[in-house]
Amino acid sequence: MDMFISSPPLLFSLLSLRQCTMASLSLSLGLLVLCTLALVHCDLYDGHVRVWGLSASNLKGDLLSQPDPYVKVWYGPAFGGMSSILKNQANPTWPDEFNFLDMIHNSVLKLEVWDDIVGLDLHMGTCKIPISPGTHSEICQLKRGTIFYTYSYGYVYSY
Numbered sequence: 001m002d003m004f005i006s007s008p009p010l011l012f013s014l015l016s017l018r019q020c021t022m023a024s025l026s027l028s029l030g031l032l033v034l035c036t037l038a039l040v041h042c043d044l045y046d047g048h049v050r051v052w053g054l055s056a057s058n059l060k061g062d063l064l065s066q067p068d069p070y071v072k073v074w075y076g077p078a079f080g081g082m083s084s085i086l087k088n089q090a091n092p093t094w095p096d097e098f099n100f101l102d103m104i105h106n107s108v109l110k111l112e113v114w115d116d117i118v119g120l121d122l123h124m125g126t127c128k129i130p131i132s133p134g135t136h137s138e139i140c141q142l143k144r145g146t147i148f149y150t151y152s153y154g155y156v157y158s159y
Helices: 002-044
Strands: 045-057 071-073 078-082 098-101 108-115 120-132 134-142 145-157
Touching: 002 045, 045 071, 045 108, 071 098, 078 098, 108 145, 120 134
Parallel strands: none
Antiparallel strands: 045 098, 045 145, 071 078, 071 108, 108 120, 134 145
């Protein structure tokens, strides 16, 4: 009789232990899957776009003087900034560099060249290019000259 009375609590304990083990295993497996998905999505890398080596040739500003050119750079909807303004330069080389995190895949890189004029700046032309992985040197014909630049799109290990 003692055996019959003590068996149900023992059986209940074994079942509870088994259920706890299964629940723990399920939770651990679930966390493992989530962590794996996070690593696959983030790839432990930050894709980025870098634009540098900007120069131009035969820029034509207003009729009165040499242009004072500068460049505005976008990657998708993200504005990367504006280069320095180089005074009286028809063939400028800008020292500026622009960096973007790869927030939107398959975005377009856009460069606008402007002449800094007192009052309203003169738009000299726009270049748009869909980016591709790797490092690329580009030439773009503007309305008022030609611009040259290099961009790279890829992954850099981040700690």
